[in-house]
Structures are given as C-alpha cells and as structure tokens.
Amino acid sequence: xxxxxxxxxxxxxxxxxxxxxxxxxxxxxxxxxxxxxxxxxxxxxxxxxxxxxxxxxxxxxxxxxxxxxxxxxxxxxxxxxxxxxxxxxxxxxxxxxxxxxxxxxxxxxxxx
Amino acid sequence: xxxxxxxxxxxxxxxxxxxxxxxxxxxxxxxxxxxxxxxxxxxxxxxxxxxxxxxxxxxxxxxxxxxxxxxxxxxxxxxxxxxxxxxxxxxxxxxxxxxxxxxxxxxxxxxxxxxxxxxxxxxxxxxxxxxxxxxxxxxxxxxxxxxxxxxxxxxxxxxxxxxxxxxxxxxxxxxxxxxxxxxxxxxxxxxxxxxxxxxxxxxxxxxxxxxxxxxxxxxxxxxxxxxxxxxxxxxxxxxxxxxxxxxxxxxxxxxxxxxxxxxxxxxxxxxxxxxxxxxxxxxxxxxxxxxxxxxxxxxxxxxxxxxxxxxxxxxxxxxxxxxxxxxxxxxxxxxxxxxxxxxxxxxxxxxxxxxxxxxxxxxxxxxxxxxxxxxxxxxxxxxxxxxxxxxxxxxxxxxxxxxxxxxxxxxxxxxxxxxxxxxxxxxxxxxxxxxxxxxxxxxxxxxxxxxxxxxxxxxxxxxxxxxxxxxxxxxxxxxxxxxxxxxxxxxxxxxxxxxxxxxxxxxxxxxxxxxxxxxxxxxxxxxxxxxxxxxxxxxxxxxxxxxxxxxxxxxxxxxxxxxxxxxxxxxxxxxxxxxxxxxxxxxxxxxxxxxxxxxxxxxxxxxxxxxxxxxxxxxxxxxxxxxxxxxxxxxxxxxxxxxxxxxxxxxxxxxxxxxxxxxxxxxxxxxxxxxxxxxxxxxxxxxxxxxxxxxxxxxxxxxxxxxxxxxxxxxxxxxxxxxxxxxxxxxxxxxxxxxxxxxxx
Numbered sequence: 001x002x003x004x005x006x007x008x009x010x011x012x013x014x015x016x017x018x019x020x021x022x023x024x025x026x027x028x029x030x031x032x033x034x035x036x037x038x039x040x041x042x043x044x045x046x047x048x049x050x051x052x053x054x055x056x057x058x059x060x061x062x063x064x065x066x067x068x069x070x071x072x073x074x075x076x077x078x079x080x081x082x083x084x085x086x087x088x089x090x091x092x093x094x095x096x097x098x099x100x101x102x103x104x105x106x107x108x109x110x111x112x
Numbered sequence: 113x114x115x116x117x118x119x120x121x122x123x124x125x126x127x128x129x130x131x132x133x134x135x136x137x138x139x140x141x142x143x144x145x146x147x148x149x150x151x152x153x154x155x156x157x158x159x160x161x162x163x164x165x166x167x168x169x170x171x172x173x174x175x176x177x178x179x180x181x182x183x184x185x186x187x188x189x190x191x192x193x194x195x196x197x198x199x200x201x202x203x204x205x206x207x208x209x210x211x212x213x214x215x216x217x218x219x220x221x222x223x224x225x226x227x228x229x230x231x232x233x234x235x236x237x238x239x240x241x242x243x244x245x246x247x248x249x250x251x252x253x254x255x256x257x258x259x260x261x262x263x264x265x266x267x268x269x270x271x272x273x274x275x276x277x278x279x280x281x282x283x284x285x286x287x288x289x290x291x292x293x294x295x296x297x298x299x300x301x302x303x304x305x306x307x308x309x310x311x312x313x314x315x316x317x318x319x320x321x322x323x324x325x326x327x328x329x330x331x332x333x334x335x336x337x338x339x340x341x342x343x344x345x346x347x348x349x350x351x352x353x354x355x356x357x358x359x360x361x362x363x364x365x366x367x368x369x370x371x372x373x374x375x376x377x378x379x380x381x382x383x384x385x386x387x388x389x390x391x392x393x394x395x396x397x398x399x400x401x402x403x404x405x406x407x408x409x410x411x412x413x414x415x416x417x418x419x420x421x422x423x424x425x426x427x428x429x430x431x432x433x434x435x436x437x438x439x440x441x442x443x444x445x446x447x448x449x450x451x452x453x454x455x456x457x458x459x460x461x462x463x464x465x466x467x468x469x470x471x472x473x474x475x476x477x478x479x480x481x482x483x484x485x486x487x488x489x490x491x492x493x494x495x496x497x498x499x500x501x502x503x504x505x506x507x508x509x510x511x512x513x514x515x516x517x518x519x520x521x522x523x524x525x526x527x528x529x530x531x532x533x534x535x536x537x538x539x540x541x542x543x544x545x546x547x548x549x550x551x552x553x554x555x556x557x558x559x560x561x562x563x564x565x566x567x568x569x570x571x572x573x574x575x576x577x578x579x580x581x582x583x584x585x586x587x588x589x590x591x592x593x594x595x596x597x598x599x600x601x602x603x604x605x606x607x608x609x610x611x612x613x614x615x616x617x618x619x620x621x622x623x624x625x626x627x628x629x630x631x632x633x634x635x636x637x638x639x640x641x642x643x644x645x646x647x648x649x650x651x652x653x654x655x656x657x658x659x660x661x662x663x664x665x666x667x668x669x670x671x672x673x674x675x676x677x678x679x680x681x682x683x684x685x686x687x688x689x690x691x692x693x694x695x696x697x698x699x700x701x702x703x704x705x706x707x708x709x710x711x712x713x714x715x716x717x718x719x720x721x722x723x724x725x726x727x728x729x730x731x732x733x734x735x736x737x738x739x740x741x742x743x744x745x746x747x748x749x750x751x752x753x754x755x756x757x758x759x760x761x762x763x764x765x766x767x768x769x770x771x772x773x774x775x776x777x778x779x780x781x782x783x784x785x786x787x788x789x790x791x792x793x794x795x796x797x798x799x800x801x802x803x804x805x806x807x808x809x810x811x812x813x814x815x816x817x818x819x820x821x822x823x824x825x826x827x828x829x830x831x832x833x834x835x836x837x838x839x840x841x842x843x844x845x846x847x848x849x850x851x852x853x854x855x856x857x
Binding site for chain 1: 158159160468469470471510512513514515558559560
C-alpha cells in the first residue's frame, strides 16, 4: 500500500511538473540601448551566444530586441545579463562602466 | 637592428596614436547651431552627430566624402582633404519629399548579403525591353546573353555562362517551368506584364529545386493577387506588325481571399522580308494566354496558399513568302512551317509558418502541366506531348538558433513524353520518366560577414538510377561593402535532344543519333560540375555610388550530349562526349551612378566554351569569345503626380563567332571560318504622365545591322544545302515600336 501511495505521488508530481512546463518558444521584447549597425551585431551576437536563444533581432530605430527563447534552457534575465556584459544597457540590467568604456566610440549611446 | 625594430614598432603603433580628427560646426541660415545633424562618411564607415552647440568630431579619413544631413534641411557633401574644420551652414529645404526619396530604387539589384550570386530584376528593369515576354526580358541583364536560334522561327535563345537554356534551371515561383518539351519556346509563353520580378542566379543552384541545374537558375515571380492593382492595361504595336494586348483584373474578396485574372493576346499579321531572300524574317502568328490565380493569406494563423490555372495557345507560321499552309503543307511547292502549341497548367501551393515559431515553416507545392506541340519545318515533322506532375514538400526550421537554419524535404517528379520525329525517316521516341528524391540544406549565417550553405539531395529515377547531388555556397564579406562568393555543385539531367535542338529542323540536315542502346535516344545522361567565384565591391567615386563585380565560373562536363554540326553541312550528329567539354566564363561588371538620375551598367564577358567533337577540341560554334555590354538609363525628376521621362539605351558588341563547317557546300553556300564582329543598339523613351498612365516608344537594332546570307541555299530550300540555322546576327533590321500602360489603383 505504501508503495502504491509513493507511485501515485510520483505520478502526481510528474503531472504537476508537466503543468509548469516551460515555454519552448517564449517571445520577449526588451529595450536595449545602442546606436548603430555595429551595436546591432554586438547585441545579437551576445544574445545568440546564450544557449537557448533561438532568434534575436534588434531594431535600430526602435531600440527593441525581439527574442524567442527556450525557457527550459535559459531565462530572459540570463539574456539581459549577457547583453549587458557586452556593453549595452537593457531594460532591467545595466552594464558596467568598464564595459561601456570599451565600446567603439560610435557605439557610445547616451546613458541615463 | 634594435633601431630597426624600434622604427617598425613605431610604424605599427602610428595608426593607433596618430588618429587625426576632423571637427565642425553645423548651423542653420541664421547661424543657430543644429543639434542632432548627422555627419556620415559616404561609404558608411563612420558617422557622428552634432551636440547641443552644433559641434561634431569624427576620425579623419583623408580623401573620403562626408554627407551632412538634418531633417528639413538640404544635405551637403564635402571631401575631407587638408582642412580639419568644417563650419557648415545648412539651408532649409523647400521640398521635404526630396529628403525622403534620396536615392531612386535601382531596378536591378545585387545584394551584399545574399548567399548566391543573384541579380534581382524587378518590373522596372523588365519595362526596358521592347516587349513583351520573358524571353525578351534579359536584354539589359549582362549575365544572360540573348542569341539568335535560327532565321525562320523568330526565336531568341538565352545562354548563361556560355551554355544554352537547357543547362539553366528555369522556374516559376520555384516550380520548374521551362523544361522538356518547352525548351525551345517556353520562355515566350510568359507575358512580361505578368512578371513581378526575375532572379538570375549564376552557378550551382539550391538542391531544394531539383538536380537538373548546371549553369544557373532563373526564377520568375508572378504578380501576387494580394498586392495586385484592380486593373492594368498594356497595348503594344510595332512596325514589324506585331500587336499585343495585356489586361489584368484583380478583386479582393476579403482580407484573406484575392484573385487575379490575366489576359494576353498577341498577333503578327504581315509577312516581312527585309533581306529579300524570299523568306519571312519573322513568323506570322498569334497567341492567347489566360491565367487565373487565387491567393489565400491568413497572417494571424500563418497560412498562405496559391491556386493557379492557366491556358495557352500559340501558333506560328514561317517560311517562304508565297507558302500557303493549306495547299503547301509538307509538299515541295514552297518551303514553310508551322508550330502549334497548346499548354494547360495548374498548380496549388500551400505554406504554413508556425505562429509561435516564425523560423519554422512548411511548404508544399503541386503542379501539373500538359504541353503539346505539333510542328513541321519543310518536310521535317516534329510532334511532342509532355504530361508532367511535380510535387515538392519542404520543412524549414533551425538548429538551436536562427544562425543555423535547415530545410529538408521530399520531391516527386513525373514526365510522360510522346515524341515523333520525321527527318528522312519517321520514328517515335515515347518515354516516361519519374524520380523521387529527398534533400537537405543547411545554412550557417553569423548575421555578420560569413555564411555557408551545404546542400545534398539523393534521388532515384527510373532513367538515371540512384544518384547524389551535392551543392555548396559560401559568402564572406572580407571588408566594408565587399562580398566574396564561392559556389560548387553537381547537376545531372536527361537531354531532350530533339526538343532542345529543334531549330536545326529548319535545315536540310540529317539527324544522326549515335545510339548506344534503346533508351533515351540511346544516349547517356548529362553530368556536369560547376564551380564559381565572384567578388563584388561597392564604391563611392566623386561621391557617386557604384559597384564592380568580377566573377569566374567553370562548368566541367563528365558527360554531355554533343551536338555536332561540324562534320558535314549535311548532318547534325548527337553523341556522348568522349573527352573534355567545359565552359569557362569571366565577367566584369560595373554599375555606376554617373550623374544624378543617370546610371551606367557596363560589362565585359569572356567565354571559352570548348568541346571535344569528332574533329577534335573546338570552341562551340556561334559563341562569341568576347562580348561587351553597356546600358545607360536616365530618368528626369519625378513631379508630385509621379510624372517623369525615362530614357534607356543599350549597346551590345559581339566578337567574331566560329561558324560551323560548310566546306562540303557549293561555293556560294560556303561560309568563312568566323563571322564578323558587330554591334547592336536599342533605345527606349517612356513618358510617365502619372503613376496611372504612361506611353513609350523605342527602337531595336537601330544600327540596322543584319547578317548577310542568313539562310544558306534559300534559292533551293529542298536542296541539300538549305540551312537557316547558322544565325550569328539579327535577321531583322531596325524595328520601332510604341505602347501604353494604364493602371487603376
């Protein structure tokens, strides 16, 4: 009987996990600071270097990064960290002074 | 030594330290500073923005031009020479529109980021040609050479990389269209006004479209019902009595369903004989061509679909002026011929893009076609009927991310041919081909300067057995505004020797097939490898934009069906290649914006096309080794209503061409070893009154160059020396035309 309960319990936990199933194709749009084509390449490269990022496209005019990520593998926060690491401020994560200072001068966007 | 090292170090370090800067102050007419004006090098290498005080600073690039712009003000340009400071006043612009349309969209475009060497010709480019169908649309495209197939059928033949159209994969919206029975006239069965754009790709094609392409691919996109205008009318008439009419109707039934109906008719009535050889220079004839397409578009759910139905009926009559088909058909009363073609096509295409995953899609294309040609040329008779079915299923997605894309799919092809040839003797050549294949294509693109496409397909065909087709494309952008492309691939196909060479029936030649067995005319399939490399560089010279492309391609045949008209003027022999056959082609093309609104396109082309004939390795006959091409287009400034003038001028120069052997003819019908070199000129003027109405006039072959004695033995067309197929130049002299286009938007 005890075994049965355990088995049942484990079934329940499995289905509970299944309900919390992470979205394989989660769409996100975040603001990322930048100026030019060079920034675009750097931002997208930083995003693509994160495992689980399926699609990344930064719009120069709107300063918006459209992402499709596999949330089983990564999170939006992880992607923002990576982009900030490359020198670009995102909506929620700011880059360091050092990273900003290392940017090509044409990429030096206005910091808030 | 130490000193030397120190000097070298300094030299290396120099550029880092000694970066000169330029600076400036941008103001308006009242000397007020302009904040946010953009200063950009015209090659886009660097840029700066002015601050609140109107100042800017930018790394100095000696000799280059800077472009200074501010919205609502007239832009200015300066060359950066010795001075480092630029105090600049900008004038308020009278006309805001001018800023919006700063460069006119080029009607023929080459991309820096396409993975293949592709030129896209949009409808603007197609309008430059005199008329009127796909075969005639390449006159302003240097990658495609338009040649003369013979002196009686009025057919033009296209070549790419020095190889004739059967070696080019010709598709319509990615479904193979001109192949098999339609090789000779197929391109004339698509009216020019139906075409939205044409993509011309040199070198190995994509495996997705099949295994047959060897020298390149021409894909035609037709006008889509969802974006079509409600009504379009085009009328055309020319001095050589050709009249054409095109009418398009479009209806959008809902935000999802739309439909277009395209009607085309053309007729040529008068018999013209400008060179007084007793033969019509152009066939008389008529064509009716009708197409109806439906488009379903559901953007929210990701579905798109096309249903297309099409009917075409084309009749041509050619030969001696006094030939009357009713009484003289297949007799020796007079030499004449007719080609009657009927074509029915239908296709259904469906595409689905996964709404959560825009990078993943499914496409399924199905097409059937019925093509029937009945024809005779003098006493030669040629009938061919082809029934085809084509199906292609493609799944595209990504591996990990969109830098790694792939497509996989399955493809089925069925062709049933009934073919009859009477040439000294009668014979049927019926056959059925079917093939099934799977393919996969992987694309890596770092979204920056490098992309690699690897494709492989495996096919099984009842005629070709099992075989693999590998293809590869590579793109690398080594520096600013440059692109290097490399491609390689294999192609395999069955030659339809009579359909592809039916122009030779307009001669007294005896068709000799050196058959090895009973299947496929007794000849082996053709196999070729194509390798290519191309480099394109955009540049700014005197602050005008241009680009230069150099490309080299080589097509190497493992097997080819050799068409030999050099052994004797009495025969044409078809046999499997025994030895080498290759086509090397080099092209240098320059596009340059000479003045505002004036564009130049010029190209030099070199072709070395050699085949091992029975007589030895020789340049292909009727193929010029050197060709020059130049096109000038000028358009006046557009008025608010869209009115303007367009002028277009094209020059072609062809070097001498090797002529086939005629040594066994009587003296009057013997030709020199080489043809003379010659030039042709075309010009067109279009007056656009508004975006709804325009008229055009033009001239072809204005220099009036005509080939002498284009028909050998014209005096005795049933004699052994009659040959109308040694056509190296135009049959017809100057020809003028006029037309109009009317649109309801």
